[in-house]
Amino acid sequence: MLQVPVIQLLLGQTRLVSGDQMLSVWRYVVVGAVTAAAILTPSTDPLTQVLLAGPLIGLYLGGALLVKATVPEAETS
Secondary structure, eight states, X not given: OTHHHHHHHHHHHTTSSOHHHHHXXXXXXXXXXXXXXXXXXXXXXXXXXXXXXXXXXXHHHHXXXXXXXXXXXXXXX
């Protein structure tokens, strides 16, 4: 799980994806994280699903904000 920000930072450094692009798809990330949490949790308890989906969403958004803050925007000419 902790690899998510590292992979995002590498993608940002290679300029394959910008921080703005990562932040623009946050709705899909939320749906994907909740779906993954629903599949991976052993019980039907919604609390355990939220406890798994929350860090996934937080790590993704934190990585996207880290890329936006550290990687300079591509210059357009």
